Amino acid sequence: MELRRLGPVGQEEPAVVSEGVTYRLAPVTGDIDGDFLAGGGIAAVREALLAGDLTVWEGAEAERVGPPIARPQAVLCIGQNYAAHAAESGAEPPKVPILFHKHPNTVVGPHDDVEIPPGAEKVDWEVELGVVIGAEAAYLPDEQAALDVIAGYVTSHDVSERNYQLAESGGQWSKGKNARGFNPLGPSLIPADRIDPQSLRLWSSVNGEPRQDSTTADMIFTVAQIIHHLSQFMVLSPGDLVNTGTPQGVALSGRFPYLGAGDVVEIGIEQLGTQRTTFVPAPAAVQRVTR
Numbered sequence: 001m002e003l004r005r006l007g008p009v010g011q012e013e014p015a016v017v018s019e020g021v022t023y024r025l026a027p028v029t030g031d032i033d034g035d036f037l038a039g040g041g042i043a044a045v046r047e048a049l050l051a052g053d054l055t056v057w058e059g060a061e062a063e064r065v066g067p068p069i070a071r072p073q074a075v076l077c078i079g080q081n082y083a084a085h086a087a088e089s090g091a092e093p094p095k096v097p098i099l100f101h102k103h104p105n106t107v108v109g110p111h112d113d114v115e116i117p118p119g120a121e122k123v124d125w126e127v128e129l130g131v132v133i134g135a136e137a138a139y140l141p142d143e144q145a146a147l148d149v150i151a152g153y154v155t156s157h158d159v160s161e162r163n164y165q166l167a168e169s170g171g172q173w174s175k176g177k178n179a180r181g182f183n184p185l186g187p188s189l190i191p192a193d194r195i196d197p198q199s200l201r202l203w204s205s206v207n208g209e210p211r212q213d214s215t216t217a218d219m220i221f222t223v224a225q226i227i228h229h230l231s232q233f234m235v236l237s238p239g240d241l242v243n244t245g246t247p248q249g250v251a252l253s254g255r256f257p258y259l260g261a262g263d264v265v266e267i268g269i270e271q272l273g274t275q276r277t278t279f280v281p282a283p284a285a286v287q288r289v290t291r
Contacts, residue, residue, distance in 0.1 A: 001045065075241045077128075082218050088254075130241055146224045154241075183241075213247075
């Protein structure tokens with residue numbers, strides 16, 4: 001079972017793909033968001049499928065695929081969570097999870113174009129396992145409790161601009177992580193009970209040339225450890241997205257050129273689906289004066 005949101009930007013409607021058939025989820029929910037996840041929405045979808053209560057979405061394959069979750073309150077990211085990536089970044093493996101934030105408005109569909117900011121010279125790709133929270137979580141007692149609050153998993157692309165992240169950072173990374181569209185997400189939200197998060201292959205390519213190829217078994221901090229750790233410092237809310245780090249093979253390593261206009265990045269995670277993103281120049285700034 002795959003949960004999706006299909007349709008034009010800002011007008012996405014919820015859907016479920018089961019055994020290759022796409023169904024509309026309107027009888028179950030108006031959207032796939034925090035309220036849906038916290039209210040037992042995934043179980044309700046399964047019940048509706050079994051009961052035959054859902055209508056086939058004719059022509060679904062022609063619809064734009066939007067991000068599979070709507071309006072996350074927070075996008076939390078873990079840095080340098082693969083030892084080889086830490087090494088290619090010139091850093092020692094962290095002793096505790098490194099946290100930075102992306103603005104929720106960076107989240108776009110898995111095949112939407114992504115803008116290169118004006119003057120940006122070091123735009124980089126980063127395939128990541130995304131974790132979607134399904135229940136409020138604070139001060140979780142252990143790692144099993146952490147797994148219990150996870151609704152599902154997604155393919156996530158933590159696009160970065162390395163000059164903004166490092167040279168212009170002021171000591172924090174978020175300037176390099178928050179440009180428009182810098183978090184393509186999806187295509188699907190896969191329920192947590194179907195996935196072993198520590199045994200997934202993840203990969204990326206640029207213009208058809210291989211870049212990253214690794215497995216989540218190489219994470220320094222497991223998904224359970226990350227969610228448990230974060231809950232000691234903040235309240236995680238239903239619908240929040242947690243990006244769990246990227247493996248080696250990015251442009252920051254010096255082995256590959258950074259992205260330019262026209263480049264096509266494909267990323268994928270086993271069982272979760274693939275993305276295809278074209279990078280384009282940002283349009284000229286438009287200034288509006290309100291009188």
